[in-house]
Amino acid sequence: MLPFLFLEKHYFYKGVNPSGFLLANWRWGAGASLGDLWVPGIPNNMPAILPSTVTTSLKVSDLMLDSLAWNDALVRSTFSVGDAEAILSIALSTRRVEDRCVWRLESDGVFSVKTAYSHSFSLSPSRRPNTLNVNGEFWKKIWKGGIPTSVRVHAWRVCNKILPSLEMLASKHVELDSHICVLCETKQECTLHLCCNCPYTKLVLQTNSSVCQVCFDAQTEGFGIIEWLSFCAKQLPQKAFEELLYLLWNVWNERNNRVWKQKKSLAIDVALRACAGLAEFRLHNVRARF
Numbered sequence: 351m352l353p354f355l356f357l358e359k360h361y362f363y364k365g366v367n368p369s370g371f372l373l374a375n376w377r378w379g380a381g382a383s384l385g386d387l388w389v390p391g392i393p394n395n396m397p398a399i400l401p402s403t404v405t406t407s408l409k410v411s412d413l414m415l416d417s418l419a420w421n422d423a424l425v426r427s428t429f430s431v432g433d434a435e436a437i438l439s440i441a442l443s444t445r446r447v448e449d450r451c452v453w454r455l456e457s458d459g460v461f462s463v464k465t466a467y468s469h470s471f472s473l474s475p476s477r478r479p480n481t482l483n484v485n486g487e488f489w490k491k492i493w494k495g496g497i498p499t500s501v502r503v504h505a506w507r508v509c510n511k512i513l514p515s516l517e518m519l520a521s522k523h524v525e526l527d528s529h530i531c532v533l534c535e536t537k538q539e540c541t542l543h544l545c546c547n548c549p550y551t552k553l554v555l556q557t558n559s560s561v562c563q564v565c566f567d568a569q570t571e572g573f574g575i576i577e578w579l580s581f582c583a584k585q586l587p588q589k590a591f592e593e594l595l596y597l598l599w600n601v602w603n604e605r606n607n608r609v610w611k612q613k614k615s616l617a618i619d620v621a622l623r624a625c626a627g628l629a630e631f632r633l634h635n636v637r638a639r640f
């Protein structure tokens with residue numbers, strides 16, 4: 351069994367693949383190759399091996415003596431002065447344990463989706479974790495069980511600005527024939543336009559008077575998509591807010607039918623379908639509870 355490098359507060363990682371995306375991490379022990387990322391406190395955690403004496407097929411354990419101390423002379427002849435000092439400053443464990451896989455972003459080494467998500471966004475120059483300026487009540491209203499999961503997920507994508515609208519696709523350098531909204535065929539398509547400003551969407555929302563009254567309140571002039579939806583969530587009772595989300599999901603489906611199936615429906619038909627669909631969902635869900 352290979353001796354284990356005792357690292358105290360340090361972990362050694364092999365955390366980044368060639369594309370720069372975090373995959374997994376190994377707590378490197380003495381079984382690590384000299385070419386691995388195993389030395390804390392130096393750039394990239396990878397020591398520069400001097401070009402004469404050894405190859406990267408050697409293991410860290412080859413730098414140790416049987417007494418579980420560093421082979422000072424071998425370390426100094428193998429690495430640059432700074433890297434050798436960094437290596438020799440690592441205290442060795444008297445225990446002999448295997449290397450093990452840890453998640454370096456958690457103190458207990460256990461993988462979590464939350465830290466992976468934050469880290470992957472932090473690596474991307476174009477995206478950052480969303481810090482939406484909304485409170486927990488807003489999310490509760492979306493995630494309550496009164497609408498199908500697909501509708502809730504659609505609302506969540508809208509809020510997180512990941513709906514693949516033409517504007518969003520263009521920002522990802524996707525080549526597009528047109529940036530014009532297929533519903534109104536006049537304005538550029540973005541999430542705010544699809545959900546709120548598009549004349550076609552307005553026709554759909556106008557079929558529900560309580561929803562319409564809040565959605566097009568003069569106060570919402572100039573709001574972004576989050577502010578607008580958050581305002582609607584605050585002002586509308588739960589059921590009416592669910593109806594709004596259901597209508598918006600149906601508008602998105604209509605948009606997709608036009609893009610992918612070349613099928614068009616009138617706004618009134620989309621609204622009637624949405625109304626019938628939600629009524630049926632509510633009926634079955636009420637029945638399911640009893």
Ligand SMILES: [Zn+2]
Binds near residue numbers: 532534535550
């Ligand atoms: Zn439009």
